[in-house]
Amino acid sequence: MSNTIIHTEALTKTYGVGTKKPFTALSNLNLNVVEGEIMGFLGPNGAGKTTTIRMLLDFIRPTSGHAQIFGKDVHEHSVDIHRRIGYLPAELNLWKNETSINIVRYFMRVRGGGDMAYVKQLAEQLEFDLNKRIRDYSTGNKRKIGLILALMHHPDLLILDEPTSGLDPLMQQVFNQLMLDFKAQGKTVFLSSHVLGEVQEICDRVAILRHGKLETVETVKNLTHVDFRWVTLTYNEPVRIADDLRAIRGVSDLKVTDNSVKFRITGDFHPLLEVATRQYVVNMTIQAPSLEEIFLAFYGENGNGKIAHNGKVIQSERELEAIS
Amino acid sequence: MRGTVLYETLRRSWKHALYWGLGIALLAFYPFLMMPNTPEGFQQYVEIAKGLPEGVLEMFGMSDIAAIGTPVGFIGYSFFGYILLILAVYSVIAGLNVSAVDEDNGSMDILLSLPLPRWQIIIEKIIAYSVIALVIALFAFAGFILGAMLVPDRIDLEWHKYLIGALAILPGTIFMMIITAFIGTLVRRRVTAAVLAGAFIFGSYVLNVIGGISNTNFAETMKGFSFFAYLNTTTALEQGVTIESALALAIISIIFAGGAVILFERRDVSV
Ligand SMILES: Nc1ncnc2c1ncn2[C@@H]1O[C@H](COP(=O)(O)OP(=O)(O)OP(=O)(O)O)[C@@H](O)[C@H]1O
Ligand SMILES: [Mg+2]
Numbered sequence: 001m002s003n004t005i006i007h008t009e010a011l012t013k014t015y016g017v018g019t020k021k022p023f024t025a026l027s028n029l030n031l032n033v034v035e036g037e038i039m040g041f042l043g044p045n046g047a048g049k050t051t052t053i054r055m056l057l058d059f060i061r062p063t064s065g066h067a068q069i070f071g072k073d074v075h076e077h078s079v080d081i082h083r084r085i086g087y088l089p090a091e092l093n094l095w096k097n098e099t100s101i102n103i104v105r106y107f108m109r110v111r112g113g114g115d116m117a118y119v120k121q122l123a124e125q126l127e128f129d130l131n132k133r134i135r136d137y138s139t140g141n142k143r144k145i146g147l148i149l150a151l152m153h154h155p156d157l158l159i160l161d162e163p164t165s166g167l168d169p170l171m172q173q174v175f176n177q178l179m180l181d182f183k184a185q186g187k188t189v190f191l192s193s194h195v196l197g198e199v200q201e202i203c204d205r206v207a208i209l210r211h212g213k214l215e216t217v218e219t220v221k222n223l224t225h226v227d228f229r230w231v232t233l234t235y236n237e238p239v240r241i242a243d244d245l246r247a248i249r250g251v252s253d254l255k256v257t258d259n260s261v262k263f264r265i266t267g268d269f270h271p272l273l274e275v276a277t278r279q280y281v282v283n284m285t286i287q288a289p290s291l292e293e294i295f296l297a298f299y300g301e302n303g304n305g306k307i308a309h310n311g312k313v314i315q316s317e318r319e320l321e322a323i324s
Numbered sequence: 325m326r327g328t329v330l331y332e333t334l335r336r337s338w339k340h341a342l343y344w345g346l347g348i349a350l351l352a353f354y355p356f357l358m359m360p361n362t363p364e365g366f367q368q369y370v371e372i373a374k375g376l377p378e379g380v381l382e383m384f385g386m387s388d389i390a391a392i393g394t395p396v397g398f399i400g401y402s403f404f405g406y407i408l409l410i411l412a413v414y415s416v417i418a419g420l421n422v423s424a425v426d427e428d429n430g431s432m433d434i435l436l437s438l439p440l441p442r443w444q445i446i447i448e449k450i451i452a453y454s455v456i457a458l459v460i461a462l463f464a465f466a467g468f469i470l471g472a473m474l475v476p477d478r479i480d481l482e483w484h485k486y487l488i489g490a491l492a493i494l495p496g497t498i499f500m501m502i503i504t505a506f507i508g509t510l511v512r513r514r515v516t517a518a519v520l521a522g523a524f525i526f527g528s529y530v531l532n533v534i535g536g537i538s539n540t541n542f543a544e545t546m547k548g549f550s551f552f553a554y555l556n557t558t559t560a561l562e563q564g565v566t567i568e569s570a571l572a573l574a575i576i577s578i579i580f581a582g583g584a585v586i587l588f589e590r591r592d593v594s595v
Pocket of ligand 1: 015016023025043044045046047048049050051052090194
C-alpha cells in the first residue's frame with residue numbers, strides 16, 4: 001500500500017466571503033496523490049487549479065475542508081512541510097534587481113544549506129546562465145530559474161503550477177526528463193496544466209477539474225483507452241452511401257468530402273464493414289482519438305460532455321446505446 | 325533559519341543605507357557651516373524669526389524664538405525642525421518593503437513557499453530596517469562631530485550630547501516605518517499603503533504645528549496625539565528625547581508591529 005503524500009478532504013474555497021458577490025472557486029475537492037507518482041492536475045482556465053495549489057501551500061486558507069501533505073495539516077505544519085517541497089508558481093515573480101545566483105544563495109541560507117554542485121548541474125542541463133539579473137531574462141529563462149529553485153534542495157514533493165507553459169519543444173523534453181528522473185527516486189510530483197498533450201508523456205494519473213469541481217481521476221492509460229476511433233474511408237468515386245453509414249450504431253460526427261468520408265465509431269467494427277463495402281474502398285485509416293480530443297470530450301464542446309465511469313467518454317445518446 | 329531574512333534585507337539595502345546616511349550626515353553638518361560667528365550674527369537670525377508668522381515658525385519647530393540665538397538652539401532648528409519629514413520618506417519606503425512590495429509584485433508567493441513562518445518575514449524585516457535607521461542616525465552623529473570640529477570656538481558640547489541628539493531621530497523614524505508596515509499588511513497594495521501612510525504622517529505633522537500655534541487646551545491635547553511632539557526641537561541636541569516619550573513611542577511601535585504580524589498571519593496572501 002503506497003503512502004498518501006497529498007490528501008484533501010472536502011477542500012473548498014470561496015473568494016469574497018461576506019461581500020455581495022462571493023465566488024466559490026473550488027468546492028469539495030477530495031483528492032489523494034500517492035508517493036512516487038506524477039499526477040497531472042488538469043482543467044481549463046479558471047477551473048480552480050491555482051486556488052487548490054495555493055491552499056496546499058498555505059498561502060490562502062480554505063473556507064471549509066482541509067488538506068494534508070506528508071500526513072500533516074498544511075496550515076499547522078506549513079514550515080515543516082515547506083522544507084520538503086519544491087514549488088513553482090504559475091507566474092514566477094522574483095526580485096528584478098537580484099541575480100539568479102544571489103537568489104539561489106538566499107534560498108539555501110533560508111533552507112539551512114544546499115547543494116551548489118547540483119544547482120550548477122541543473123543550470124547546465126537547462127542551459128541557463130545563473131549570473132544575470134532577473135530583469136534580463138526571457139520568459140522561458142524565468143521558467144528555468146523557477147525550476148532550479150524548485151529542485152535545488154532535493155525535495156520529496158514537487159508542486160508545479162503550469163510548469164510547461166512557455167517552454168519550447170526542446171526544453172519540454174528536458175523538463176520531461178527531469179520529472180522522470182525525479183520520479184525514479186521514488187518522489188512525487190503534482191503539476192497543473194490546461195494542455196493534456198504537454199503532460200501526457202510523464203503523468204501516471206490525471207485529475208480533471210472543471211468549474212471548481214473534480215470531474216474525474218483517471219490513469220493516463222485508461223484515459224487514452226477510450227473506445228472510439230476516427231475512421232476515414234476513401235472510395236474510387238464520390239461517396240453515395242453516407243446515409244447508410246450514418247445509420248450504423250455507434251457512428252457519429254460523419255463528414256463527407258468528395259471521395260472520402262470521415263466519422264467516429266464506438267463499439268464493434270463488423271456492422272461498419274458490412275456497409276462500407278457497398279462501394280469500392282480504395283483506402284481505410286483508423287485513428288485513435290488524440291488526448292486533446294479525450295480532454296475536450298470530458299468537457300464537451302459546449303461544456304455538456306458526459307462522462308461514464310470507467311474512463312469511457314460518451315457524447316451522444318447513440319454512443320451511450322452503442323456501448324451499453 | 326532564523327536571521328536569514330534579516331541578513332538578506334541588510335545585504336540588499338546596504339547601498340541605500342549608505343546613500344541615506346551620507347545625505348543625513350550632510351544635513352547634520354550643514355548648520356555648522358551656516359552658524360554665525362558673532363552674537364550679532366545670531367541676533368540677526370532671531371530678528372528674522374521674529375518677523376515670521378507664528379505658523380511658519382511652528383512648521384520649523386521654533387516655539388522658542390530666543391533659543392535660535394544660541395548655538396545649540398540654532399542647530400536644533402536648522403536640523404531637527406524638519407529632519408523627520410525627510411526621514412519619513414525612508415520610513416515609508418522601508419515600511420512598504422516589509423510586506424506590501426513583495427505581495428504587490430507577486431514575489432511573496434515564492435518567499436512563503438520556503439520554510440519561513442510568516443511572522444519571521446515581518447519581524448526580521450522590521451528589525452533590518454530599524455538597524456538601518458540606527459546606521460543613518462550614526463551618520464547624523466558623524467555629521468555633527470565633523471561640523472563641531474569645523475567651528476570649535478563657537479560651540480562647546482561634549483561628544484556624547486551629539487550622539488544623544490542624533491539618536492533622538494530614531495524613535496520617530498522607526499515608528500513611521502512600523503506604521504507603514506502595518507498599513508501595508510492591512511491594505512496589501514503598495515500605492516494605497518503609501519498614500520495612507522503619507523496621509524497619516526502628514527496629518528500628524530499638521531496636528532503638531534496647529535497644537536503649537538494655538539494655546540487652547542484642545543490644541544495642546546491634539547498635539548499630544550501627534551507623534552511628532554516627542555521630539556523637542558530646541559532641546560533635542562543637548563538632551564535627546566525624554567525617556568517617557570521614547571518609551572511611549574516604542575510601546576506603540578511594538579503594538580503595531582504585533583498587529584502587522586497578526587494581520588499577516590491570518591489572512592490570504594494575494595497573488
Ligand atoms: N483572489 C481572488 N478573488 C476572487 N476570485 C478569484 C481570486 N483568485 C481566483 N479567483 C477566481 O477563481 C477562479 C479559479 O481561479 P484559479 O486561478 O484557481 O484557476 P486556474 O484553474 O488556476 O486557471 P488558469 O488555468 O487560468 O490558471 C477563477 O474564476 C478566478 O477568477
Ligand atoms: Mg492557474
